[in-house]
Amino acid sequence: MAPVEIMEDLFFIQRGYLNGNHFVYRSEDPILIDTAYKSDFDTTAAIIEGLGVRLSRTRLIVNTHCHCDHVGGNKMIQEKSSCDIAMHKVGKHFIDTRDDWSTWWKYYRQDADFFGCARALDDGDKLAVGPHEFHVIYTPGHSSDGIVLYNSKEKILISSDTLWEDDLAVMTIRVEGSRACFSMLESLEKLEKLEVEWVYPGHGRPFGNMRDAISKAKQKLLGFVSNPRRIGNDLIKKIIIYTLMMRKQVDEGSFFQDLMLTHWFKETVEFYFEGAYRAKYDGIMKSFLQRGIVKRKEGKLYTTVKP
Numbered sequence: 001m002a003p004v005e006i007m008e009d010l011f012f013i014q015r016g017y018l019n020g021n022h023f024v025y026r027s028e029d030p031i032l033i034d035t036a037y038k039s040d041f042d043t044t045a046a047i048i049e050g051l052g053v054r055l056s057r058t059r060l061i062v063n064t065h066c067h068c069d070h071v072g073g074n075k076m077i078q079e080k081s082s083c084d085i086a087m088h089k090v091g092k093h094f095i096d097t098r099d100d101w102s103t104w105w106k107y108y109r110q111d112a113d114f115f116g117c118a119r120a121l122d123d124g125d126k127l128a129v130g131p132h133e134f135h136v137i138y139t140p141g142h143s144s145d146g147i148v149l150y151n152s153k154e155k156i157l158i159s160s161d162t163l164w165e166d167d168l169a170v171m172t173i174r175v176e177g178s179r180a181c182f183s184m185l186e187s188l189e190k191l192e193k194l195e196v197e198w199v200y201p202g203h204g205r206p207f208g209n210m211r212d213a214i215s216k217a218k219q220k221l222l223g224f225v226s227n228p229r230r231i232g233n234d235l236i237k238k239i240i241i242y243t244l245m246m247r248k249q250v251d252e253g254s255f256f257q258d259l260m261l262t263h264w265f266k267e268t269v270e271f272y273f274e275g276a277y278r279a280k281y282d283g284i285m286k287s288f289l290q291r292g293i294v295k296r297k298e299g300k301l302y303t304t305v306k307p
Contacts, residue, residue, distance in 0.1 A: 001014040003050075003051060006154075007151070008132075009026045009027060010129060010130070010132060011024045011026065011051055014206075015036055015040075017203050017242075017305065018069065018245040018307035019036040020064075020069040020070040022034040022035060022044070022070075025130045025132075026052060028057065030059065031059060032058060033064065033158065034062075034071070034160070035063075035073030035077060036070070037069045037073075038068065041076055044072075045073075055077055056081050058077055058083040059084070060083055060085070061077060061078070061085045062086050062121075063085065064147055064148070064149070065147065065160060065161065066145055068103070068112035071112060075115040084118040085118060086120075086127070087120075088136075089120035089122055090140075090145035091103075092117045095115065100114075101175065104143075104175060107172070107174075107263050107264055108262070109263075123136065123137060123138035123147075132154075134150060135149070135151075135152065136149060137149075137150055137191075139190065142169040143161065143176070144176055146160065146187070152194075154197075155196050155197040155198070156197070156198050157191070157198070157210065158200050159201045159202065160201070160202040161201075161203070163188065163191060163210070163214065163217060164202070165205065165209070166216060167220075168221065170238050171224060172235065173228075173231060173271070174264075181224050181231075182225075184221055185218060188217055191210070199213065229272050232271065235264070235268055236269070239264060240259075241305055244294065244305075245305065245307040248302065250301050252299050252300060256278065256281050265277075292304060
């Protein structure tokens, strides 16, 4: 999808379900909101510079949270430009203290680099993106440092991973804590009070039916609360697909053992499924193969889900 100008000189860039979507304010001193995944930085840079923006002149990067698909380009852009980086004060603490567990990077064995974070944002702050004023709204749940950005004049919500159109971002209870689902419900209740015409999410296309999306998300969260095993199933399925997206293809014979070396797979199966590692893996992969979400070729597995 080509970049879309959603406000004067502010562009929305849709990247799919591996990279986080991001935004570019085009000016002599550009401002970026999120920077996608590290391994795809060349594509990110080409898209941004295709708008006539010089990355070396970047003045500010704003991050909606610290997960690797939203901060992956930070260090490289900062090295080119010496720009400031702003994020919620909780995320700033994780970056300042080099906490690669709370950022999810170590937990999910994902690739990202630490960077300098100059500015701590808080709930209720006002953020200037060129002439456009956004309200910072703290929305923990998916991530303990999650924020959304709201422009009341144009009724635009940059919802990041707090709100998607038809699904819910991964809930990682083992990192975010047992209150995470309830925090996410409270965050969605904050969004319900806003007057919004268009939502620009962290993954997927823009949408206008915010209240329908919130209703779907709340219904899924309440299902998680009533039956925590649903959290485990949702997490394992999504992270396996994300892993296949990132690695392009994996060896079928060794993929299970590779997952057993990660923190997330072992902990999730122990926490929700009494340590039945092989049975859980086999059941999910059988379902993926039957549905065509995963395919095999010459001993390799790959996903048909587009990144």
